[in-house]
Amino acid sequence: MKIAIDGPSGAGKSYLSKTIAAHYGFIHVDTGALYRTLGLYALRAGIARDKVAEICPHLEKIEVSLSFTSEGQRVLLNGEDVTDLIRTPEISMYASAVSAVPAVRDFLLETQRSIARAHSVVMDGRDIGTVILPDAEVKIFLVANDRARAKRRLAELEEKGIQTTLEEVLADMAKRDENDRTRATAPAVAAEDAVLLDNSELTRDQTVEAAIRIIEEKRQK
Numbered sequence: 443m444k445i446a447i448d449g450p451s452g453a454g455k456s457y458l459s460k461t462i463a464a465h466y467g468f469i470h471v472d473t474g475a476l477y478r479t480l481g482l483y484a485l486r487a488g489i490a491r492d493k494v495a496e497i498c499p500h501l502e503k504i505e506v507s508l509s510f511t512s513e514g515q516r517v518l519l520n521g522e523d524v525t526d527l528i529r530t531p532e533i534s535m536y537a538s539a540v541s542a543v544p545a546v547r548d549f550l551l552e553t554q555r556s557i558a559r560a561h562s563v564v565m566d567g568r569d570i571g572t573v574i575l576p577d578a579e580v581k582i583f584l585v586a587n588d589r590a591r592a593k594r595r596l597a598e599l600e601e602k603g604i605q606t607t608l609e610e611v612l613a614d615m616a617k618r619d620e621n622d623r624t625r626a627t628a629p630a631v632a633a634e635d636a637v638l639l640d641n642s643e644l645t646r647d648q649t650v651e652a653a654i655r656i657i658e659e660k661r662q663k
């Protein structure tokens with residue numbers, strides 16, 4: 443069983459996917475972590491954000507892998523666990539930049555597909571329903587208005603002790619959404635057969651309930 447959850451940043455994909463995966467006993471795959479890890483690599487390699495295509499010659503010496511523990515997914519960069527290093531606003535912007543490079547998307551494609559071949563998954567990202575798992579049995583495109591998304595993102599960052607403001611989060615989010623939606627390769631758009639779920643006015647629990655209703659309807663068909 444493959445469940446694809448796509449949508450813009452801050453829509454709540456991660457919490458929703460994690461909760462649904464626990465509900466059904468599936469693995470939750472957060473694909474954004476893969477792009478974030480390559481963003482971290484680019485930053486460490488001294489590659490400027492507007493020249494991230496310079497990461498291409500490095501790809502042959504990079505290994506990015508995911509492991510799944512009872513506490514959730516860990517991501518390894520050449521064997522180093524970088525899970526806790528990739529959640530900063532700086533890495534978010536780098537991830538968005540590297541994710542527009544077609545060779546980077548190709549590089550990460552098989553990692554994602556092979557996990558879905560081996561396990562039942564709830565996979566969250568931007569192009570899961572369109573490119574990575576076009577044959578997913580359930581596809582949800584999760585959206586919320588800008589203010590709702592920025593407020594949630596701000597709360598997440600504050601929880602991690604990262605100091606920022608709502609205005610800064612709104613501006614970063616707008617820039618990242620624009621990059622992700624308008625890039626030439628695998629833009630972050632809903633698959634034709636995705637169900638659109640707007641959770642601007644929903645609590646987390648109500649969002650989970652709505653998603654489970656969508657999944658159950660699809661499973662009965």
Ligand code: DC
Nearest residue numbers: 451473474477537538541567568569
């Ligand atoms: O979901 P996230 O915020 O962790 O993702 C970080 C960036 O990675 C996001 O701005 C776009 C990119 N991304 C992508 O292009 N495709 C995916 N499947 C997941 C993330």
